[in-house]
Amino acid sequence: MTQKPTGVFVPFPLTEAQVSACSDARAKAWVEQGKPTTTSTFEAALLAIGTPVTGGELAVVGWGLYSVGGGKPSLFTNEAMAERWAKHFGRTLHPVVRQSEAQxxxxxxxxxxxxxxxxxxxxxxxxxxxxxxxxxxxxxxxxxxxxxxxxxxxxxxxxxx
Incomplete structure (x- = not known):
């Protein structure tokens, strides 16, 4: 793939090896980026265990807004509404695709x-x-x-x- 990934497909449940790879990737990102953002370290972790998906391959069917502290994510099918909520709460939106299409x-x-x-x-x-x-x-x-x-x-x- 020559395009920059716009998403990552990670099948569940995670194995201990995948959890360890996530931790290692976040630590490596922290060292390589100096003072990275939480988002960039999590992106590195997901790329370490998932299959990158480049833009245009999968149709976005919704947007996920993840809460701080491990709460359940909010899912939106209306992009404008999702963007307003994300802006209001200072969160990052994540596109959601159908698992069947990703597979x-x-x-x-x-x-x-x-x-x-x-x-x-x-x-x-x-x-x-x-x-x-x-x-x-x-x-x-x-x-x-x-x-x-x-x-x-x-x-x-x-x-x-």
């Missing part, structure tokens, strides 16, 4: 990832076949210590070469 977007993204991984496996197989094993493509890529096969293997393992 459909995530499923589509996951399907694309599977398709691309399969293409990498096929490309690796073609490159390392008996016909191409000694070709320049298979022996030199970005530098003397890295071949195209190394690059593909790193991508398939989830890292970058």
């Amino acid at each position: 459909a977007q995530i499923a589509a993204r996951d399907a694309e990832i599977v398709r691309l991984r399969e293409a990498l496996v096929v490309a690796r197989g073609a490159i390392t076949s008996g016909l191409n094993a000694k070709s320049i493509v298979c022996t030199v890529w970005a530098g003397p210590a890295e071949t195209l096969v190394d690059y593909i293997d790193a991508a398939l393992k989830g890292g970058a070469a």
